[in-house]
Amino acid sequence: MTLMTVRTGEDREERHRLTAFEGLAALSLDALSSVAYGPQAIVIVLAAAGAAALDYTLPVTIAITVLLAVLVFSYRQVIAAFPGGGGAYAVASKHLGRQASLVAAASLIVDYVLNAAVGVSAGVAALWSAFPPLYGGRVWLCLAVLALITGVNLWGVAESARVFIAPTVAFILAMAIVILGGLFRGHPDVLLQGQPLAQVTGTVGFLLLLKAFASGCSALTGVEAIANAVPEFKQPRAHRAQHTEMWLGILLGAMLIGISVLIRKFHLTPSATVTTLAQLTAAAVGKNVVFYAIQLITTILLALAANTSFGGLPVLASLLARDNNLPHLFSLKADRQVHRYGISVLAVFAAILLVVARGDTQALIPVFAIGVFVGFTLSQAGMVRHWHEQHGDGWLSRAVINGLGAVLTTAALAIELVSKFTEGAWLVIIVIPVLVLMFDRIHATYDRIGTLLELGKQPPPPQRRSSMVVVPVAAVSRLTAEAISTAVSIGDEVTAITVCYADPEDEAVDARFREQWEAWHPNVPLVTLHAEHRSLAPPIVGYLKQLEAEDPHDRLLVLIPEVRPLHWWQWILHNQRGSVLQRAIQRDTVNIVICRLRYQLATVSADQPASISNPPVTP
């Protein structure tokens, strides 16, 4: 999965940075965790052609491993060329132009969402493989895990790549136990076999092999994570990162081949209720405490892999927002140090995918691999351009390596698109262009707004205008006095307004209010708005609109006074009037400045002497 880890300033000190080994542990969980679903994807495709077809698992895996090797060499070069971190968006922005970078961004967004959904569903699959009764509630379990991850991210944790080291090492050890245990065992300890397959003896079609290859390529997601995170490493950064990339390739390749050898050895057939990895684990170590521990470790690692989307997508969205390709709210960090909107959007779409796929990882994989390979392809193509532009020592051989990567990933992409078109690939074909179009439209709109705002041009100098303040009031009280005081402090002209409904009782209240007002004599006119219906906002909004139309060159302000509750739980007793008014005025008027004055009850007595000693105002 394309990880885009951007750390904030504080943990950038050298001693906190990663060695090659730590980097491997911290940054490879995305890639390594994909062995939990990648080989199974191959098996499921091949099983459609009968038991004999499963013998092709190993050759297909070897082909994928070759692609992995090319990718690893390609990314070693990306690391050298982009020591500041070279995600597909960065490379494409620099070398392929705006449209390509938007395509890269769109595919990354699709990937992040799918990575979260796949990580969660595969993690939950590891759980129900161990505890079969959970299978029935898997969709709810998926949503619960997703909600947990979302909650943690919305809460905001000061996360460090280091927390991933322990689970990743545990997972690598677990895989070593399964693979080595399986290889040394003569026959399976516990065989959790799936449905028996028809012994079709026909030939295995080339298209089926391509399809298996395309599905298996989902195991390659995440190999670019290290290239994105070069600044995380200790000096010499690029060198250490390259080492790490190499070791990632070796580990991942060994796991993939090991797993497919075992699949063949134990003649495993896919099962709907146990994952392939759980079948292998049971066969290799038996169904004992080690089996359950390995399932649990797998669940945790996959949940952490899903979590990387929550680190990546909001940061990418905030970069896109700063470049005016997404609404600015995605770059907004509100109270906590988190991109609330990015996290929420990711969670919502991941949840939709999980529900639509009914928590089935294999249903998500066809869509997943495509976005990833779009990123691979753009990144490699950009690198070819990079070497060509640089024209440095040995540029040609470097360009050839990345070129080979680009060609192979393009080929893999084409295979995926063709072979899995009806299984969901069509969705990506629609979503990526729609996203790019959306980015473009948003960018154009912001451009237009910028032009209208004359951003960068020198505006006319500020000018003082006469100001008129309208204050909605309901009774003579200290709140009203405070509001009128404020209004006369800021406005050249002040009008108080009150609403009176067509109802004898209300009219009596209004008459009494007017008497008190005149007795108070604040030197501010009180206008009564008569209304037929008991509704607060419409008469006030109507009056403001009329004022606005009468004299459009005055600065018109409305000052809404409200009591600030003594205790937080008292908010229910106040404030709604102000919010209702603000919303209605905001919606129905154009240029009116809406001011809200909160009046702190507790401070009344303290303020009182000071207020009284001041002379009255004559506006």
Add this chain to the structure above:
Amino acid sequence: MTLMTVRTGEDREERHRLTAFEGLAALSLDALSSVAYGPQAIVIVLAAAGAAALDYTLPVTIAITVLLAVLVFSYRQVIAAFPGGGGAYAVASKHLGRQASLVAAASLIVDYVLNAAVGVSAGVAALWSAFPPLYGGRVWLCLAVLALITGVNLWGVAESARVFIAPTVAFILAMAIVILGGLFRGHPDVLLQGQPLAQVTGTVGFLLLLKAFASGCSALTGVEAIANAVPEFKQPRAHRAQHTEMWLGILLGAMLIGISVLIRKFHLTPSATVTTLAQLTAAAVGKNVVFYAIQLITTILLALAANTSFGGLPVLASLLARDNNLPHLFSLKADRQVHRYGISVLAVFAAILLVVARGDTQALIPVFAIGVFVGFTLSQAGMVRHWHEQHGDGWLSRAVINGLGAVLTTAALAIELVSKFTEGAWLVIIVIPVLVLMFDRIHATYDRIGTLLELGKQPPPPQRRSSMVVVPVAAVSRLTAEAISTAVSIGDEVTAITVCYADPEDEAVDARFREQWEAWHPNVPLVTLHAEHRSLAPPIVGYLKQLEAEDPHDRLLVLIPEVRPLHWWQWILHNQRGSVLQRAIQRDTVNIVICRLRYQLATVSADQPASISNPPVTP
């Protein structure tokens, strides 16, 4: 069910008012629809003692009918005494004092909620009795019907009592068909029998009979609706309303007795999946199109009965809010002519009841009848007081009638409380005092706030103070120019602030902004707030708090400028910054006036010449 119909002014014209017949049709649906669950409640209680016990259905029903007769005579007197509408809250307020009126209000609120839940669940029961496959999804069906009713009410319909006439007449006809059809039929046409009952030959305990009586009293809910709605009638109002009340009593009594006679005749035993009324219908008319039509009419009538709560509770809540017993927001009508908050609270609690009771009407009935009888009792007791105070001609005999009503309803209430305590009656015992306590606390808090605000006293005269306006800005643009112009128009002192994050790119942007600012030369200082973390609100709020602490006697305003979108769908591109800031400032500061300036993009070009011709300001 206690209906409190308050109509708005416009449909009060005489020709729109009701004759006695129309009134019967329009106002009796609450009472008449309770025959759909009342007799069933008796049967279910008695069935616990075996098949023979069901013979007591008729005697119990006759006892209930006697109580009905007393209630009808009592309410005829209420009509005469309160021609303006005499709900329990009105009568208790006038004659029994504040606490009793709050108890009446609390019991009414409980009733409204239960009436909505019972109406919906009984309506849905009529549906699944006709279409058994719906039984499994009954809770969802209940919630869907409730959501539909809530939606219609939130939308706001100009409702008239007349729309209820047709369904009520249809229901009365349907009941006539069932009862007469059943009486003339020798043996049941289709017998939808429930579980066979044990032929226990023991004696039927007195307590069981009391319990059956208490359950059956749920059939009496709604007989007070006419007394509440006297102003709806044509002149002579009281006379017509009394006639209507009498006819309601006769119809309801006839239906109840007719149904219990049929239950005995057909030896019906209660079934979990068919309502008693549906069993009778099938027995009387067969399971044909007439059967389905009658079930549908019953569903519609019960849904309309549930709907009366949506007319009543929000109005009662708004009256309570105007008397300071509930948060004022319940008296607030926002945009549409509806009490949004009252409707929402009702919907939420009714939904909770439906879910807790799993859509089972009979589980709700024990709680329902109690609140209703609290209202009956308070209303009758208040009437005794009324006659005593009036001391008019024949006051004693009138007081005796209402006194008898009060004694009987108190007895029924006691029976219900004792016999159904563990079945939910305890809940009412808790909820009514809690509600009364809540009203009292709210009232006391509003009183305290009123004292602190010195409501009614004459406040010190308004005083002009120096004002300081802080404007958060981010770039030199027409929006900024507009904001600074407004700020200098309203403030004696103006400061622009901008936030700069600890990041080289951001610092460069900030330096460029400062250059442009100085070139623009608006004569307003620009303060840069440096922040470690990319978070908008905290640095600004911190600065404002500091200003507030430094000079607490200045009027401090913050003016948040924002772009008003060109089109409504563009809101996502703007505005969040302003809302986020407003929320943070509102929460963390005390006395700052928050002003929001919206800048209309479309009007830029039109405004431009006028703006430029004005002289620059020197603040």
